[in-house]
Amino acid sequence: MRPRVPDFITIPFIIIVITFVFYVFSGGNVSYIWHPVSLSVLIISLILLLILEVLNKFIYNQKLKFLSQKERSKLVEQNRKNYFVRLYRSGFLDAKEEEKDVAVIDHGFDEILELDNRLPSWWVNLFYLTIMFAVIYFLAYTFTDFAHPEKEYELDYDKQLAEIQAYEKTRPQMTLETARFDENLVEEGKVIFKESCATCHEADGRGNIGPNLTDGYWINKQEKSLFKNVFHMAWYGSENNPTMRAFGASGEIKGNDIQKIASYVYSINRNPKKPSDGKAPEGEKVTWEEEQ
């Protein structure tokens, strides 16, 4: 017989398994654990486990009676020690003491001997625990939406959409009609421009694959004033070039950010100091109306 695994280890383990079952069958939603039904199940399980533990102890003690005096006193002695101290000592200190009674197997393997030690009980229990995990996980996947990537994505999507809507109620996004040039947004606009537009226009707007944004020539003229025209292009994209796509309309960049970008572009275009190696002008010379 083996020394007993103390109840302060077995009971929490089983409670963890039960909690895990709730977790997976509720679709990975932690808040269900605080539901009255699951809480009462947990409490009832705990009481049952405590009763079971008392019964087990009784059976264990009955079994002890069948052992010889020597074995019995050894087990009683081992059970008295702290479980973790016992584990530590058997790993590091008591080896030779423990191995005294263990059979040694010698098959003539180049002088290598094998001990016939039992499997460590914590290892066996760990194995059972993982198998239990696997069975529960398997059933939850098979019979619920748990661990279905697409389903998880739908939930995330709806959740985020609701969050964004709530956020935008407090802070509405700018549109082509409402957006205005704002000197205070230029610095923020510069950062977003660098992230989203510099691939083609370069960070200072001097142009590379895309046209120079600091000169007076424009390929696309959709609005009467400069600021609105930039906003328009970033929102709807260019009809002439698919890579200048509809950043705003597709939701890739939000209205407030486009306002910042347009403010930045407006400021560099109006700045008399131009980048030295700007791209040659493309499109037509445009005289813009004053911003409203």
Place this chain on the structure above:
Amino acid sequence: MEVQKFYYDNRIVKAFLYATVFWALIGFIAGLAIALMLFYPELPEFFLGEHLKDSFGILSYGRWRMLHTNTVIFAFVGNVIFTGSYYSLQRLLKTRMFSDVLSWAHFWGWQLMIVLTWVTYILGINTSKEYAEHEWPIDILIAVVWIIYGINIIGTLFVRRVRHMYVAIWFFLGTWIAVLMLHIFNNLAMPIALNSLKSYSIYAGVQDALVQWWYGHNAVAFVLTTPILGLMYYYIPKASGRPVFSYKLSIIHFWSLIFVYIWAGPHHLMYTSLPGWAQMLGTVFSIMLIAPSWGGMLNGLLTLRGAWDKVRDDPILKFFVVAVTCYGMATFEGPMLATKTLNSIGHFTDWIIAHVHVGTLGWNGFMAFGVIYWLVKRLWNIRLYSNALANAHFWLGTLGIIFYVIPLYWGAVVQAEMWKEFKPDGTLMNKNFLDTVTAIVPFYKMRFIGGSLYLIGAFIMVYNLYRTVRMGHFIADEPAEVVALVKRSKKRNSGEKFHEWLERKPVQLTVLSLLTIAVGSAVEIIPTLVIKSNIATISSVKPYRALELEGRDLYIREGCNACHSQMVRPFRDEVVRYGEYSKAGEFVYDHPFLWGSKRTGPDLGREGGKSPSSWHFKHMYDPRSTSPGSIMPRYPWLMYRRLNTEATLAKMRTMIKLGVPYTDDDIAQAYKDIDVQASKIITSIYSESPDIKEQINEQQKREGKSFVPLEKREIIALIAYLQRIGTDIKALEVKTEQNR
């Protein structure tokens, strides 16, 4: 009773030992080179200067990554397995190896394979399938050499003078049969011609991915784990003089390990387009793998209990203790990474690289070093030249591992956070992928220091070995004698337990191992191959046009998939960053699949149409000209080399045989179609960037007759492919977004 005298063959052990040490250094240096390129991408130019454009990419990151992984796996660890098993098998079975001829055929065949690997990979000849990048003739060579090794083992078992097989031998046998199965099934490919090295995987898309990671995962299991456990079971008891902790544990953990391991492959494909049930199996079997793996660790560590005083003095035992501990850590971390939560953070980041290196640097490397030191003492019958140097090697190696993995874990978490971070308005905090790369470059630098320490340790080992060998006297044929084995019934004797019987039946044990690993393989792979509903068809997905197909082969040649995934996972941040998440039906014509396993650069699964062609052109010529701070290698040779289209039709015909619906018309029109598509790309490049046009015109004037028109060059094919990726379902995507 008859006493038989014979000689152990130490020459073959010595040969494999030298090969191990040689390839270890080469593999480590290759690893350090690519680690350096991750923060100093100008390394190839440092060596080649202006000639980079004529170099054909022989120093390119994508090719050196696969050189590193293949050299350390098959050349370093492979050779140490052979070293260790050829020594221990003879002693455990009390006989010389079955055939010296086979031993040497094995040795030279394997080294030839490694040299051919180097030649082909450096020239860009590879299949893109990780750790199986060898093209088909080398695959055949590997299979032949591996079968030679198997015949040699089984032959030795038949002439053995010890009745039972020790647990180390079970592991060698299990390894042998599993690797044979994995290697053959993963490398099934159709060459485009018998005189061509080029071949295409017979599997496509999701199926190819599943088979590849069934292989890739179990290459870790059956090349980097089970044979090393075999070594552990021989060398730890020998070096410590202690009995193995538990015979029973060795039985249970051997069978459970090989049974469970094979199932866990799909955890490499979590949140991809692989069917959900297969992902689920990957997760649950990974969790169940903890205990079987730890069984091995326990049997190693508990064998050493009672010998801890020896560990303090003996550097060899120190190597073993750290090795087994690293094994325990890595085999706990692996299952944790297979859970949804950690996988969604760790996958595609350097976390995985760190995880793997705990296993390889710690477990494989340190086991190998311990075995090498121990064997040198035995083979040359002498003490080590310097225990102090061996200790120095141990501490440098340990420090190296720590400096290697901790920065990478840290950087990975930083980067994953940056990828996932949203602003409250639903846009990404870090729109530019590059910002999430430059943020972790400091960690790459620290990792390089860790790798350097580890390499310095290895050099110290080489010096120590050299001096030891010089001091000692090599025993080529070691005499031994033993009492001859008495014949016993083939059937189970009365009172003989089943496993005891199995331990004296090598063929039965091998067959039973094969059955054990075949179960998980069959359950996961066969349904994915045959059941149609696993991969929903999408009608808008069409085969690649001829030029795109050629471009795709260039993508494979340059090893782009080493850093770029093509798999948008169903996460909010990825859908916002890259576009609609990838669907299984999009990959039905992808022979092989190119999903990648690491995102050093951004995902390319929806790259088509995102950036202008002229941007790709400039970016590929010098990524830092368009994206300052980028760590991508330069590919200038693509701008100059003429695209070889000689094999285009053969490639398309091979694809037809593999089930890609090219029509006769497609093939008849292929060359015309290439010209049409190329000239369209040229038009857009020239209109977007007149400066490129000027440069090309100048080049034409300068080169005269030898001038290759831009539309005939490799870069155009690559751009054609890049502009195609993921575009087949873009129309679909817009519609569904509006429907919501």
